[in-house]
Amino acid sequence: MVVSRREKWVGNALLVLLMAVTILPFFTLLITALHPxxxxxxxxxxxxxxxxxxxxxxxxxxxxxxxxxxxxLIVIGVVPVALLISTLAGFALGHLRPPGHRWIFLAFLLGLTLPFQGVIVPLYFQMRDFGLLNTRWAIILPLIGLYMPFAVMWMRAHFVNMPQDLSEAARMDGASTWALFSKIHLPLSMPALSSLAILLFLWTWNQFLLAVVLVDDSTKRTMAGALGAFQGQYGTDIPLLCAGSLLILTPTLIVFLVFQRQFVSALLQGAVKG
Known part of the structure; x- marks a missing residue:
């Protein structure tokens, strides 16, 4: 496909404009944070x-x-468990396909439509009944459950696209289901797993709503959740508030910049397979 010079110029101009719109809020925060x-x-x-x-x-x-x-601590409690459960479930739904897998798939698909705001009140009373309010478990356990629909769908999409010839050859060599998963499919799913891990890390680190509603102690929240208390304490000191916001954003920015190639490659791999 031949791209004309005009189309190429328009595309580059749109990319520059999008980059400027994305960077401008961060630049504004930085300039404001440097005032007295x-x-x-x-x-x-x-x-x-x-x-x-x-x-x-x-x-x-x-x-x-x-x-x-x-x-x-919250990220360590959420991300590994969510990755383990979603990988096992995705392998079962996408490759093993047990009886009723279509209905299970539909249930997870419906779970994608459930917003965090819609379950925050029931979650509050449930965590209260369990005696977990104002603890990190009040953030960790709900996040694992709320991330499952997307995480399982992500891994299922990967395992569905895996060639059946690999599994058939392994079965002929006497490989069990666990060996098929751990020695063949799991190593080949590293791009999908790494990109999912990045997404779960970013979402957990930046989780604000659950941290504010379910945990009163700001030192037990996520950094983004503690921004609410920070804003209440320094709401009149705009430069200090902007400096705190940038400090909270820095870890997620570093993680994304370090692992952006793995993330983009996983997305492209899925696009080619799909």
């Missing part, structure tokens, strides 16, 4: 003196080290 603490910056005016100490003040005042540790 306690001031009210207007627009994108760059201050005469850049106050980088606002980041250190925000880190110390909000106890970012505790928030960082809490977010790490």
């Amino acid at each position: 603490s306690g001031t009210y910056p207007s627009g994108l005016e760059i201050p005469e003196t850049l106050h980088w100490e606002n980041f250190a003040a925000a880190f110390q005042s909000a106890h970012m080290e505790k928030l960082l540790w809490s977010s790490v």
Whole structure:
């Protein structure tokens, strides 16, 4: 397919425009965070003196080290378990296809339409009855369940596209179902698993609603969930609030930049197979 010079120019211009729209909010936060603490910056005016100490003040005042540790614990509790369950379920639905797998698939498909906001009230009372309110388990357990529809659908789509010849050859060599999964299908599913792990990490790290509603102690929330308490404490100090917001966004940005190639390659692989 031959692309004309005009089409190529228009495409590049649209990409540059989209990149500018994406970067502008982060640039605005950075410029605002560099103003003197306690001031009210207007627009994108760059201050005469850049106050980088606002980041250190925000880190110390909000106890970012505790928030960082809490977010790490929540991610460790959610991501590995969600990956394990969704991989096993995706292999069963996409490759083994037990009786009733179409109805199970439909149930997970309907689960994709369930918003977090629609279950937050029942979740609150359920966590209260279990005695888990104001603990990290009140965030970890619901997130594992709420991520299952998407995670299972993601892994099922991968296993459905796996060649049947591999499984038939392994069966002829006497491979059991577990050996078929662990030695053949699982190694070949690393791109799909890695991209799913990145998505689950980003969603868990940035989880705000469940952390705010189910946990009162800000040091037991995710970093994004603690932003609510941080905003209430420093709502009138705009530069300090912007500095804290950038500190919270930094880990997710680093993870995405480091693993963006794996994520994009998994998406392209799925597009080619589909």
